[in-house]
Amino acid sequence: MKTKTLFVCQSCGSQSARWVGKCPNCEEWNSYVEETSTLREGSGKMRDQIAAQAAVLPVLLKEVDLALEKRHLTQIGEFDRVMGGGIVAGSVTLIGGDPGIGKSTIVLQAGCALAQAGLKVLYVSGEESVKQAKMRADRVAQAANEHLFIVNEIDVETISGYIHELKPQVVIIDSIQVVHLAEFSSSPGSVAQVRESAAVLTQLAKSRGFSLFLIGHVTKEGMLAGPRVLEHMVDTVLYFEGERYSSYRVLRANKNRFGSTNEIGVFEMTAWGLQEVLNPSEIFLCERPTDSSGSVVVPILEGTRPFLVEIQGLVARSAFGMVRQKAQGFDPNRLSLLVAVLEKRLGLNLGDKDIFLNVVGGVKVIDPAADLGVSVSVASALLDKVVPHDTAILGEVGLSAEVRSVSQLAARVNEAQKLGFTRCIVPKNNFKGKNDFKPSHIHLIPVAGLREALDKL
Ligand code: TYD
Ligand code: MG
Numbered sequence: 001m002k003t004k005t006l007f008v009c010q011s012c013g014s015q016s017a018r019w020v021g022k023c024p025n026c027e028e029w030n031s032y033v034e035e036t037s038t039l040r041e042g043s044g045k046m047r048d049q050i051a052a053q054a055a056v057l058p059v060l061l062k063e064v065d066l067a068l069e070k071r072h073l074t075q076i077g078e079f080d081r082v083m084g085g086g087i088v089a090g091s092v093t094l095i096g097g098d099p100g101i102g103k104s105t106i107v108l109q110a111g112c113a114l115a116q117a118g119l120k121v122l123y124v125s126g127e128e129s130v131k132q133a134k135m136r137a138d139r140v141a142q143a144a145n146e147h148l149f150i151v152n153e154i155d156v157e158t159i160s161g162y163i164h165e166l167k168p169q170v171v172i173i174d175s176i177q178v179v180h181l182a183e184f185s186s187s188p189g190s191v192a193q194v195r196e197s198a199a200v201l202t203q204l205a206k207s208r209g210f211s212l213f214l215i216g217h218v219t220k221e222g223m224l225a226g227p228r229v230l231e232h233m234v235d236t237v238l239y240f241e242g243e244r245y246s247s248y249r250v251l252r253a254n255k256n257r258f259g260s261t262n263e264i265g266v267f268e269m270t271a272w273g274l275q276e277v278l279n280p281s282e283i284f285l286c287e288r289p290t291d292s293s294g295s296v297v298v299p300i301l302e303g304t305r306p307f308l309v310e311i312q313g314l315v316a317r318s319a320f321g322m323v324r325q326k327a328q329g330f331d332p333n334r335l336s337l338l339v340a341v342l343e344k345r346l347g348l349n350l351g352d353k354d355i356f357l358n359v360v361g362g363v364k365v366i367d368p369a370a371d372l373g374v375s376v377s378v379a380s381a382l383l384d385k386v387v388p389h390d391t392a393i394l395g396e397v398g399l400s401a402e403v404r405s406v407s408q409l410a411a412r413v414n415e416a417q418k419l420g421f422t423r424c425i426v427p428k429n430n431f432k433g434k435n436d437f438k439p440s441h442i443h444l445i446p447v448a449g450l451r452e453a454l455d456k457l
Pocket of ligand 2: 103104127174
């Protein structure tokens with residue numbers, strides 16, 4: 001028996017022979033934990049077996065048959081789109097998210113749908129009993145189906161035994177943090193266990209050609225245990241996000257070898273499981289006040305799909321000379337930058353003010369086209385001037401307070417038009433060259449700078 005003591009970074013998985021305070025690789029503090037990996041005799045046997053099965057010979061690239069890339073559709077449109085148009089056979093997908101966000105629910109719904117379509121699905125529930133899963137399935141899926149198998153198991157070797165026996169086409173591991181390989185003595189959830197278990201299951205998926213879903217919890221710090229290690233191993237990484245007390249959830253692709261990473265899927269958590277939200281703009285705007293300063297609507301683009309979000313700003317005089325800037329759903333550093341531009345270039349008096357920004361509905365906006373909307377929201381809150389409720393705002397803001405062009409203007413403007421907006425502030429730069437985009441029911445107001453945008457409101 002061989003015993004090795006190692007210190008492993010719980011954030012990125014890098015190793016060291018002694019303890020270090022700050023990880024030299026990912027620069028995380030205090031992330032090293034001692035892991036004694038006791039390798040039992042004959043260990044690695046399973047991996048060798050799988051590797052032997054998986055051995056394939058090189059082929060000519062031009063002879064590779066793409067028809068073999070089969071995709072399974074769940075018929076849950078939002079889910080299929082985020083996956084890049086269905087689930088590729090033999091692919092490995094990691095779904096991460098906070099506890100309680102709905103990861104088990106979404107995979108169970110997808111599993112039920114795939115089983116309904118005639119695929120053999122194995123759902124390995126390490127956290128909940130089979131009865132609990134059944135109760136959930138009864139709630140979220142309309143009909144019981146014959147192709148969904150479920151088991152409560154955490155031992156990877158036993159799980160792989162079930163896979164050999166059942167020969168499923170889809171396997172769901174809920175969650176990767178509770179399963180373990182008996183040949184390692186470190187506890188489930190540690191980086192070593194997560195990495196090794198995922199490696200074994202991934203190899204198995206590749207060699208046998210089933211699609212594998214791994215569920216992972218995000219830790220308090222917002223990190224999937226050993227995220228970088230897993231992200232490299234899998235084909236697709238999806239994050240399930242949402243505010244704890246909002247019923248809307250967003251599924252976002254972070255990495256996708258089989259599709260675009262910009263796609264998002266929007267769901268609402270209901271008493272009957274997750275329902276698709278087909279027109280996110282409507283729900284994100286339905287509670288918008290029409291006479292409140294600081295409220296701005298921005299057509300953002302997520303992947304191929306535009307939708308409108310409401311941004312709310314609040315500016316208050318700061319107490320005790322300690323200014324605060326808080327942003328929810330928007331990068332706080334970007335907010336600071338935009339506030340600095342408003343102060344320096346437009347002379348707005350924001351230096352002694354608390355500034356709060358909120359993107360309604362629990363959406364996270366990373367699209368730079370929201371810059372102008374955010375700036376206008378802060379200015380509108382400061383000056384207590386209401387932005388007309390039929391006006392949408394679009395544009396990226398540069399450090400000289402210039403408004404820069406945005407991608408896919410037409411798609412964004414059309415979405416605003418569809419929802420009844422009659423005016424849209426857009427970057428003048430988008431109309432350079434031969435852009436002759438002229439929508440019929442919305443009046444476009446091109447602006448070159450932030451000041452001009454405020455003047456034209
Ligand atoms: P769950 O999928 O168990 O979360 P995770 O696996 O990410 O930890 O979902 C948990 C929450 O969802 C739980 O608080 C209850 C709620 N929920 C509903 O509101 N409706 C439903 O139909 C289901 C199944 C769950
Ligand atoms: Mg769960």
